[in-house]
Amino acid sequence: MTIQTPAHASERLILVLGDQLSLPLSALRDANKDRDVILMAEVAEEASYVPHHKKKIAFLFSAMRHHADLLRREGWTVRYVQLDDDDNAGTLPDQLSHELGTLGLSQVVMTAPGEYRLKQAICDWAAQNGVALDMREDTRFVCSHAEFQTWAQGRKQLRMEYFYREMRRKTGLLMNGDAPEGGKWNYDAENRKPAKGDLFMPQPRQATRDAITEEVLALVGTRFAKNFGSLEPFWLTVTREEALLALEHFVQTTLPHFGDYQDAMLTDEPFLYHSVLAQYLNAGLLGPLEICRRVERAYYDGDAPLNAVEGYIRQIIGWREYVRGIYWLKMPDYTHANHFDAKRPLPAFYWTAQSDMACMAAAISQTRDNAYAHHIQRLMVTGNFAMLAGIDPHAVHEWYLAVYADAYEWVEAPNVIGMSQFADGGLLASKPYAASGNYINKMSDHCQSCRYDVKQKTGPDACPFNPLYWDFLIRNADKLRGNPRLGYAYRTWDRMSAEKQHAYRSSAAAVLDGLT
Ligand code: FAD
Ligand code: DLZ
Ligand code: SF4
Secondary structure, three states: OOOOOOOOOOOOEEEOOOOOOOOOOHHHOOOOOOOOEEEEEOOHHHHHOOOOOHHHHHHHHHHHHHHHHHHHHOOOEEEEEOOOOOOOOOOHHHHHHHHHHHHOOOEEEEEOOOOHHHHHHHHHHHHHHOOEEEEEOOOOOOOOHHHHHHHHOOOOOOOHHHHHHHHHHHHOOOEEOOEEHHHOOOOHHHOOOOOOOOOOOOOOOOOOOOHHHHHHHHHHHHHOOOOOOOOOOOOOOOOHHHHHHHHHHHHHHOHHHHOOOOOOEEOOEOOOOOOOOHHHHHHOOOOHHHHHHHHHHHHHOOOOOHHHHHHHHHHHHHHHHHHHHHHHHHOOOHHHOOOOOOOEOOOOHHHHOOOOOHHHHHHHHHHHHHOOOOHHHHHHHHHHHHHHHOEOHHHHHHHHHHHOOOOOHHHHHHHHHHHHOOOOOOOOOOOOOOOOHHHHHHHEOHHHHOOOEOOOOOOOOEOOHHHHHHHHHHHOHHHHOOOHHHHHHHHHHHHOOHHHHHHHHHHHHHHHHOOO
């Protein structure tokens, strides 16, 4: 890819994407408010490259429209193209061609897209059309691509924990000189408690709706009527101002318990003690360091314990930065990785939420209602089931990319392909996150109301996760038996009677045969 830098900074078209809703954007660094024009466009291609959840599209379109207003208030000239405008060209490259032609410009500046797909399309378009494209690094992250590559070079294993420590040192977050605050880098061992329903459980901040949001909701309700998900109630924040209030609300009401109940699941509490900030962060309404510094301050002010604050900061400067690094290191092949050669189509209940498995029904119906499910639901319920059942990881990837308001491929794909499906063969995770019903029972209240019996191992009433767990390990024994972290599981299988082994395999076959 050739990136040409314009000789002088004047009269350029600056493209701002739907997930680049930040004033401190590298594309705007040296721009001229009097002469340069910003382009923002709602285009069919971005809105349909996967069948996005209605709430996700509405959130982004409304946030884009509010951001365009903010840019105008800041003195910029903004050309904003709405989805239904007559001169909407349908794709970002075509819209760029159209605007360059109308304005008589030939230079485009932008911050690099987060997704490989779009970056490639825009670079190809610029090369084919002889457009001078100045595509700049996205500086809204703690770790640059070059820095991640240097860190990854020569390492046999790319473990998040070591990367995270580097990011702690780099940012100084929760550091006491060279030592981690409290003496330990990671307080996860304290963060595995199941939760109990509580009438006073905090909820994410509900945003106010204005005329712009109402207009977008009407547009999405019509144009994307057949897409997955409920548009109403629409409570997401669509401005930076309100996203800052949502951050403050989280810190004051929820953060103190974030650590303790990070892995818990409850049927009637979709958000538990999670921050529900990822959609704002990934769209650019909030920055990773401003969130982390606010959360760190809560610890030093005595408002939140270290296990919560460290755990939270680790998700952002650890996991979030790390998965982005992996994505750019491994694309374009990464989203087609299929270590287990899994081929089964995605069952229909991932779209309907109609399943007798109470845990799956809860995770998917909450996803349908909120365009949200928290990490353990994504990993240990819907993700775990898909991997155990041998669902094609690319289909699983496309589902996750569509259904969550925070989903962009750079963050979704490593979490799905790597962490939840082990489809990259262990680049990201040292062992598959495979679990039987016992784990879900320990961490949730789902099993109490389930048609299946979590204690039954085999037979028609057994929790489907139980036989599927063993079937998965045995189906993939050639690829997994050598993994030292699975030694105990294989030794347990080897000690079982042939009759018990057979019962597990035939129960699993019955579950798999029943998937449609
Ligand atoms: P909290 O639980 O409050 O966590 C705080 C913040 O940490 C999040 O807002 C997020 O920015 C960051 N974070 C936490 N875990 C991760 C992680 N594993 N990777 C990257 N960032 C993390 N996150 C996305 O932002 N987009 C996705 O498309 C996405 N897809 C996922 C798919 C699967 C299968 C799994 C297992 C995880 C996925 N995650 C994704 C990570 C995580 O589940 C979400 O970031 C989190 O649930 C968002 O809700 P929250 O803001 O309440 O997060
Ligand atoms: C996700 C999304 C959607 C639904 N629509 C638009 C859009 O109409 N215009 C736009 O500029 N961006 C949109 N996006 C976000 C882009 O898909 C995102 O910028 C790329 O995936 C790169 O991360
Ligand atoms: Fe899920 Fe099994 Fe529990 Fe039912 S019994 S909720 S399927 S883990």
